[in-house]
Amino acid sequence: MSKIFFTPGPAQLYPTVESHVFNALKENIGSISHRGKQFQVIYQEADQNIRALLGVPQDFKIFFTGSATEIWERILQNTVESHSTHFVNGSFSKKFYEFSTELGNTATKFEVPFGSGFDINTYEIPSETELICVTHNETSSGVMMPANDIHTLRAKNPNAIIAVDAVSSVPYPQFDFTAIDSVFFSVQKGMGLPAGLGVWMVNDRCIEKANALKAKGKSIGTYHSLPSLLSNGSKFETPSTPNVFGIYLLAKVTGDMLQKGADTIRKETDLKASKLYAFAEKSPLLDIFVQNPAHRSPTVVVANTTGEASDLIAKLKTKNIVLGAGYGNYKDKQVRIANFPAVSVEQVDWLIEELSKV
Amino acid sequence: MSKIFFTPGPAQLYPTVESHVFNALKENIGSISHRGKQFQVIYQEADQNIRALLGVPQDFKIFFTGSATEIWERILQNTVESHSTHFVNGSFSKKFYEFSTELGNTATKFEVPFGSGFDINTYEIPSETELICVTHNETSSGVMMPANDIHTLRAKNPNAIIAVDAVSSVPYPQFDFTAIDSVFFSVQKGMGLPAGLGVWMVNDRCIEKANALKAKGKSIGTYHSLPSLLSNGSKFETPSTPNVFGIYLLAKVTGDMLQKGADTIRKETDLKASKLYAFAEKSPLLDIFVQNPAHRSPTVVVANTTGEASDLIAKLKTKNIVLGAGYGNYKDKQVRIANFPAVSVEQVDWLIEELSKV
Numbered sequence: 001m002s003k004i005f006f007t008p009g010p011a012q013l014y015p016t017v018e019s020h021v022f023n024a025l026k027e028n029i030g031s032i033s034h035r036g037k038q039f040q041v042i043y044q045e046a047d048q049n050i051r052a053l054l055g056v057p058q059d060f061k062i063f064f065t066g067s068a069t070e071i072w073e074r075i076l077q078n079t080v081e082s083h084s085t086h087f088v089n090g091s092f093s094k095k096f097y098e099f100s101t102e103l104g105n106t107a108t109k110f111e112v113p114f115g116s117g118f119d120i121n122t123y124e125i126p127s128e129t130e131l132i133c134v135t136h137n138e139t140s141s142g143v144m145m146p147a148n149d150i151h152t153l154r155a156k157n158p159n160a161i162i163a164v165d166a167v168s169s170v171p172y173p174q175f176d177f178t179a180i181d182s183v184f185f186s187v188q189k190g191m192g193l194p195a196g197l198g199v200w201m202v203n204d205r206c207i208e209k210a211n212a213l214k215a216k217g218k219s220i221g222t223y224h225s226l227p228s229l230l231s232n233g234s235k236f237e238t239p240s241t242p243n244v245f246g247i248y249l250l251a252k253v254t255g256d257m258l259q260k261g262a263d264t265i266r267k268e269t270d271l272k273a274s275k276l277y278a279f280a281e282k283s284p285l286l287d288i289f290v291q292n293p294a295h296r297s298p299t300v301v302v303a304n305t306t307g308e309a310s311d312l313i314a315k316l317k318t319k320n321i322v323l324g325a326g327y328g329n330y331k332d333k334q335v336r337i338a339n340f341p342a343v344s345v346e347q348v349d350w351l352i353e354e355l356s357k358v
Numbered sequence: 359m360s361k362i363f364f365t366p367g368p369a370q371l372y373p374t375v376e377s378h379v380f381n382a383l384k385e386n387i388g389s390i391s392h393r394g395k396q397f398q399v400i401y402q403e404a405d406q407n408i409r410a411l412l413g414v415p416q417d418f419k420i421f422f423t424g425s426a427t428e429i430w431e432r433i434l435q436n437t438v439e440s441h442s443t444h445f446v447n448g449s450f451s452k453k454f455y456e457f458s459t460e461l462g463n464t465a466t467k468f469e470v471p472f473g474s475g476f477d478i479n480t481y482e483i484p485s486e487t488e489l490i491c492v493t494h495n496e497t498s499s500g501v502m503m504p505a506n507d508i509h510t511l512r513a514k515n516p517n518a519i520i521a522v523d524a525v526s527s528v529p530y531p532q533f534d535f536t537a538i539d540s541v542f543f544s545v546q547k548g549m550g551l552p553a554g555l556g557v558w559m560v561n562d563r564c565i566e567k568a569n570a571l572k573a574k575g576k577s578i579g580t581y582h583s584l585p586s587l588l589s590n591g592s593k594f595e596t597p598s599t600p601n602v603f604g605i606y607l608l609a610k611v612t613g614d615m616l617q618k619g620a621d622t623i624r625k626e627t628d629l630k631a632s633k634l635y636a637f638a639e640k641s642p643l644l645d646i647f648v649q650n651p652a653h654r655s656p657t658v659v660v661a662n663t664t665g666e667a668s669d670l671i672a673k674l675k676t677k678n679i680v681l682g683a684g685y686g687n688y689k690d691k692q693v694r695i696a697n698f699p700a701v702s703v704e705q706v707d708w709l710i711e712e713l714s715k716v
Contacts, residue, residue: 002386003386003389005386005389007389007391009599010388010389010390010391010392010599010602011389012389013388013389017388018383021379021383025376025379028360028361028363029552030368030371030375030546030551030552030553031361031363031365031368031369031370031371031680032368033365033368034368034553065424066423066424066425066428066554066601067424067598067599067600068598069581069597069598069599070424070581070582070598072580072581073579073580073581073582098580099580099581102577102579102580103577103579103580104577186599188388188599193388194387194388194601194602194603195388195392195599195600195601195602195603196424196554196555196599196600196601196602196603196604197554197601219460219461219462221431221460221461222430222431222456222457222460222461223427223428223430223431223457224428224431239427240425240426240427240428241367241368241425241427241544241546241553241554242425242553242554243424243552243553243554243555243601243604244368244552244553244554245552245553245554246554246601322389
């Protein structure tokens with residue numbers, strides 16, 4: 001029996017990936033020019049499918065980078081002259097904050113303990129904030145910020161650009177794109193693809209800000225600045241030779257997800273999440289880590305282990321089930337169970353069955 | 359009959375790539391953690407094979423990025439406080455120069471006409487130069503700078519860091535790594551792999567310079583700064599989730615190339631190049647573009663076409679042979695024929711035979 005990865009990224013590949021890889025080889029996707037029609041069609045297909053899957057309106061542009069980590073750096077370079085504000089509740093949101101200070105900005109950090117979420121209305125965003133950074137789903141701690149919490153930021157902060165790191169939640173969330181300015185993710189999590197590609201959605205406000213900073217003489221980077229991504233992206237090209245193979249696979253897998261239906265995927269995600277949390281609630285092996293049910297991530301379930309996490313992981317491995325370890329210092333005390341679209345309801349049932357036998 | 363790509367990148371895949379892709383799928387390379395032992399072994403295998411293939415000494419480190427274009431930006435960020443000097447003789451060396459000014463540096467440009475090389479000893483590098491940038495092989499024009507010309511730069515400029523863009527020549531060149539400080543390439547050219555991965559080799563001088571700039575308060579970027587790449591790379595890890603699939607394929611294909619032998623590959627490259635140039639010399643269809651034989655690239659053969667380049671390209675396409683078009687403004691007047699290791703002597707003979715029939 002082949003392995004199933006419940007790791008939160010890199011993760012289980014979407015079931016159709018293998019056949020798309022075979023087709024990519026047949027169609028010479030590894031050799032085609034990134035300046036030719038065939039590539040433009042692939043980019044456009046990915047663009048259209050992502051829009052349909054996530055409800056991205058036409059006034060947003062979709063660009064490709066090497067990773068979501070790269071997008072943290074690029075959005076800070078392109079939209080912040082001096083001040084960003086960050087909601088920090090785990091290792092990834094913290095890195096996003098640190099990137100801002102590393103780039104020479106001053107940055108405000110609203111930090112809550114690992115495993116906690118935010119009571120969003122209690123925070124006063126500093127008026128000098130140019131960019132508000134929220135992490136929709138903290139992959140390290142399993143805390144999800146309700147999309148509506150993010151949307152409420154706009155009303156009180158109409159001038160700041162709002163960027164949403166949705167790395168480990170896409171394609172689950174349904175954002176109101178009129179209340180946010182940028183969303184980004186990487187493909188090795190919810191999309192079920194091999195790593196090596198970041199997807200960056202931005203509206204005109206982001207691009208205008210980048211142009212304004214450039215006009216003022218601030219460095220906004222080079223090939224992956226927003227103006228450079230835009231001038232190439234508007235003809236479905238990229239500034240440099242991209243991960244063509246990855247973009248092809250993304251176009252195909254998002255097509256498969258649309259065929260299944262975005263709503264079906266969301267409903268299945270909810271069903272699988274409820275099974276996993278219900279099991280964790282009653283299992284003597286596990287304790288749900290995120291206390292507030294409203295903040296529990298449906299896509300990355302984190303649980304404290306009553307014994308050594310490595311023992312549990314090792315036991316499941318003998319059944320060809322790969323669980324994620326806790327992040328960083330929580331490695332020995334927690335497991336992370338990814339609940340991405342690549343994993344079926346039956347596979348979650350099987351995981352629960354095997355966990356029950358331990 | 360399946361297509362053969364003589365395009366200068368993305369290019370023909372190395373013959374073993376397909377079987378490595380199948381193995382990668384079997385071994386779940388798309389799902390494994392980039393923080394686990396299995397990935398470290400892959401990184402180390404790629405590292406060792408690249409060293410053996412290119413003769414890279416142990417005091418150089420090998421890092422991965424999203425592309426070689428990214429490396430242009432990163433090396434400028436990490437080793438230049440204010441001044442770089444560039445040898446510009448085509449579109450790619452020019453972009454490298456432009457990146458420096460975009461990043462706020464002053465930069466000196468020694469420029470010769472498209473299709474020309476440099477009489478390297480006639481140039482006086484400004485004393486304020488921190489980084490000398492040379493493009494070993496101009497993919498746009500088919501001009502190669504002899505490796506020994508690059509090596510002579512060191513004696514006259516002992517204090518400047520010397521960076522060599524070897525994007526479309528690796529694994530052909532044999533550099534004296536005591537006379538240079540950094541070499542980089544991308545994998546979709548001579549390595550015969552799908553695009554989406556840059557390989558960056560640096561010595562301690564580069565890293566020390568990055569640390570010194572950081573200590574002075576200059577921004578050297580974030581996750582892909584040299585200190586960050588080093589602290590992760592020293593344990594065969596990467597700062598962010600990399601293109602694991604691409605690094606796996608690179609490890610395997612460089613292993614295959616070593617099996618064949620680096621010298622054999624170089625000799626075959628010379629043989630195929632001499633056949634291509636000899637044919638272009640006598641063919642009524644083609645005129646060798648690079649006048650100085652010492653500057654003609656063995657890996658990217660560029661020729662003016664006596665008729666419309668697109669006609670010739672279209673005719674060859676009916677035979678399943680894909681030629682590269684001329685770069686930029688030369689699209690209608692030139693063809694570029696890549697002579698990378700993925701293409702065999704027999705395939706070059708076949709190309710020449712088909713060209714003879716036109």
